[in-house]
Amino acid sequence: MVNNSRSEHDLLGYKDIPNSAYYGVHTLRAVENFPITHVPISKFSFLVDSLALIKKAAAKANHQLGLLDEKKCNAIVFACDELLAGKYHEHFVVDVIQGGAGTSTNMNANEVIANIAIEYLGGKRGEYSILHPNEHVNLSQSTNDVYPTALKIASHFGILALIKAMTVLRDAFKNKSLEFNDVIKMGRTQLQDAVPMTLGQEFSTYAVMMTEDIDRLSEALLLIHEINLGATAIGTGINSHPEYAATVCQYLNEYSGVNFKTAENLVEATQDCGSFVQVSGVLKRIAVKISKICNDLRLLSSGPRTGFFEINLPPMQAGSSIMPGKVNPVIPEVMNQIAYEVIGNDTTITFAAEAGQLQLNAFEPVIGYSLFKSVSHLSNGCLVLAEKCVNGITANKEHMRKQVENSIGLVTALNPLIGYENSTEVAKIALHSGRSVYDIVLEKGLLTKEQLNQAMQPELLTKPQIG
Known part of the structure; x- marks a missing residue:
């Protein structure tokens, strides 16, 4: 009979592992x-790549410092490069929410990298006498510095993708503001008629709102560039x-292309999740x-x-199973729901960060999962x-x-021309007759039709006029 499994052991005993x-x-x-959740960490490729970058950098650093021989170093680097090329991700099977402060994720990475490296060296999976997950792949490391650093690297690349997506949305609003620059409409406050404006002005505000948030997110991005790699267990x-x-x-900066910086106080950096809270706050x-928009x-x-x-949204699908011809605003609706989720994720991150005790926060897995969902879903939604x-x-x-x-709000715009009493x-x-301000002004002879049409030009109605 063919043996389809191999036996491995840990401190709790032996288990059969599929070959x-x-x-x-x-x-x-x-x-x-x-x-x-039944969502494995492989679903977040940025996280797998981040773990590979860390393990590759660690192997090179350990070799440079005389702690790891060249043969083992090269094998680990090969394995990490395979992961960075998109291979073997399906073997990262641990659930994203886990106890142990991310230890299971770190061990998953150690074991996959070790077995790829072992095969590179001519051995078989599980022959850890050739190269060991803990003694070699995890050399000079702890979950407590690897995992939070991986979360920050993954967040960096995820946020860059979000900024790109937000820029696409910002530009879409900007283009519409130019297209609608001369389209006159009524502005409203508290859902009541206010004063005239252009549809272009309305859409330009959305572009500005997006630009401001791109700037805030870019600022928050800098906070996660401080890492605690090298802290090992508690920062000592x-x-x-x-x-x-x-x-x-x-080495990490060389391989990632990002300017990460080692925290000045590694004991503080190992227990503090403030940067994740800050980023999540910006995401909220x-x-x-966007939900308001x-x-x-x-x-x-x-x-x-x-x-x-006033506007027509592109029809995307039939809106009802019972009402023929009905078309719903399904795209804004899905974006609203993403927003509600992000707000909920921020609450989760807030409580998880607060719940850390002494030298370590054990709840970083749910922080990472919540943050990744917010970043990913906002990117897709934008x-x-x-x-x-x-x-x-x-x-x-x-x-x-x-x-x-x-x-009736038109009289405010005409006030400088016909006076307050007439207005x-x-x-x-x-108000009492239901007739238009336009017709009443003409009937009372307060302005000629030519004067009234001139006054109603968008460039005059929607800008300062006195002086």
Whole structure:
């Protein structure tokens, strides 16, 4: 009979590991212990890549410092490069939410890298006498400095992708603001008619809001560039070379292309999750503002017969199983839901960061999972909102102009031309008769049609005029 498994042991005893698996006994126990989300860490490729970058940098640093021979170093580097090339990710099987402060994730990485390296050296998976997951792949390291550093590296690349997606959405709003620059409409405060503006001005505010949040996210990105790699267990650097922290950071920067910096106080950096809280807070700000924009888009497109009907969102799918012809604003709706999730994730991150005790925060797995979800879903949402909604928005120009002409709010814009008393009288008549301000001004002879049309030009109605 063919033996399809190999036996490995840990402090709890022996377990059979499938021969096809590159992970080992520690990973298998974690899979059995944490069937929580059924989302393996492999779903976040940035995290797997980050672990590979750390282990590669550690191997090179340990070799440079005389702690790891060249043969083993080269094998570990080969294995890490294989992971960075997108291979073997399916063997990262531990659930994203786990006890042990991320130990299971670190051991999963150690075992996969060790077994790839062992095969590179001519051995078989599980022959740890050739190269050991803990003694060699994890040399000079602890989960307590590897895991938070991996979260920060993964967050860095995830945030860069989010900034790119936000830029696409910002540009979509900016393009629409230019397209709608001369489209006159009524502005509203508290859902009541206020004063005229252009649809371009309305969309330009969305572009500015996105620009501001891109700037805030770029600032927050710098906070996660401080890492505790080299801290080992609690920040004292126990079981590592005195020059290891500086050396491994140098290699990490070389391989990642990012300027990470070793924290000045590694004991503090090992227990403090403040940078994750800060980043999450910015993500919540982004979510709140984008959700507000989507509320506006749904409101402005409401109707088509009994709502605002100022803009048309691209029809994406049939909106009802019972009401023929109904089309819903499904893209803004999904973005709203992403925003609610991000706000909830921020609450989770806040409580998890607060719950850390003494020299370590044991709840970094849920911090990382929540942060990655927020970043990933916001990135996808921004691209979908830009491509499937904003880019295709059209304006109902005549409808909006008639609303301006009929709105009592128009008298505010005409006040400098006809005076406060006349404006009050016109507003009173319009309110009680239901007639338009435009018609009443003409009827009372307060302005000629030419003067009134001149006054209603967007460039005059929507900018300062006195002086």
